[in-house]
Amino acid sequence: MSGLALQNVVKEFGAFKAVNDVDLTVPHGTFVCMLGPSGCGKTTLLRMIAGLDLPTSGAIRLDGEDITHVPTHKRNLGMVFQSLALFPHLTVGENIAYPLRIRGAPKEDQKKRVEDLLSMIHLTGYADRPVSKLSGGQRQRVAIARALAISPKLFLLDEPLSALDAKLREAMQVELRQLQQKLGITTIVVTHDQREAMTMADTVVVMSGGEIRQAASPIEIYRRPADSFVADFIGQTNLIEAESDTLNHVTVLGQPVPGLQLPPGAAKATISIRPEDVHLTAPGGGALTGTVTFVRDLGGTIETFVEVAGRQIVAVSTPRARPEVTVGQEVGVALTPDVCVVLRK
């Protein structure tokens, strides 16, 4: 199979399992974002893929070949570090040419390749600058160009954009994605910004506690989260307990919701419903009845907080679709069954 495969990869630091039994296949040319809270093992996993750390057990395969014990410098990869790790004693051009020089490429080829890469990252004419004289965003691009100089089989980035301000970060996300699509390189980006992951990735891998919770396309992760951790971590959501009686009549917060089904045999489950999927209606008619406790008008969107049987439910709507509600008013909260996600326990 062409692409990257992680098989039962485990990494222990002493008694602590930083990465626990990770299985993942990344088809050739895919853009993967690894997402998760701090300390969940993303960097550790990336370093093992790069060969900078050795897995305690398990295998890493690239294009069908077991590379678990292949040293880093023989893996032909490109990696961008969080600190960028540009060589301070070399100029921009020399930094980008470093992997070519190490491989003994002829001087003219190096020069030509550096020029191509500089134009690709919109820094034509910067070859002779010292790296210390660049802005943060420019350094970022130089680090990316250096990692791509040999057209690597794998392109790995550890929180590459975290040092940039919000505007530049969004611009770089789009640029990085376009670049990757143009070059068709299998790319793995570590991030803890879920917007970044949603913007760039073909596949989002959500991790927590050293394990993969879900690996799927951004829209599927958003629409069909596998568990309450993923649902809560990706975007905003309402997590509500639902109960089912023997006749499979489902009640949510003590009120019946016709049409909603729990998995067979499950008496209780958590359902996730995105705020934008919550519709406020008149009370009755199959909707939950609740009281509006707070309205937050953000201009572009309006968040309405409704209390149903002691639970807070958030509904988001645009000003045009805005239902006329005021604090203290009794409203109906419609939970349309096909937008409710029943989460596994």
Next chain:
Amino acid sequence: MRREPPQTFGDYSPLLFPAAMLTIFFVVPFGTMIAVSFFQRQQGGFYTPAFVFDNYARFLSAFFGGVLGFSLMMAIAVAICCVVLALPFTYLLTRMARRVQIVWLVALLSILSLSEVIIGFAWSTLFSRTAGITNILVALGLMGEAKALTPSFAAVLTGMVYQAFPYTVLVLFPALVRLDPTLTEAARTLGASPLRAFFTVVVPALRNTIVATLIMVFIFALGSYLLPQLLGRPQHWTLSVLITDQAIYQSNMPFAAAMAVFLVLVTLGLVALTVIAGRKGEAA
């Protein structure tokens, strides 16, 4: 952080104390020495104030020229050996666990507490025929029979490198600790083996530190005057030995002072050259 340059006399006041110390303990004695180097020597160990060039003239002979050349060569050899040994050693040391680092640094510091005399005698015992390391090699069957390794140039070099090595490590250590470890990791991901990463990233990134360390060890080694006598033959004696000899045993202060002044000037010249060459290399 940007700072204002000092404006008033008061802004310079923190410098007063070091300036005073420097004057009392360096400028005054060195000035005295320069003055003495022009004095006239009297038979019987005294000298009278004068302004003669005899001392310098006597120094400009083939013999003393040879000794000066040997001293400089010896100091350069010691500096290069120390840095070549200490750089990889310190690099590996900074990558070890904190506890291991402390053990090593304490061991190195304890070498610093040894006087030159003790180091000299210890090595002359180790290099001797009767009690030296060759006996171990014989016991291991690697050598036919024990032999004396001292006096010799190699013995002097070993002793001096041993003496200067801890200083070298201690000077290199902070710079290597501060070096971002992801630089070498980046080099490895870009296709450099650990060894090539060391030579293409660590060494060039620390160029200035390495040059400064070379100069420091060079100057340190120039001042060594006991080890060449304890471990070497007379032809391995450095200028420092001759200066001591003239000053203490021959009681010829003016001549000793002249040699010392000359040694300082040559040393300063060499250091300046190194610094200028370093600047040029940087600009290129």
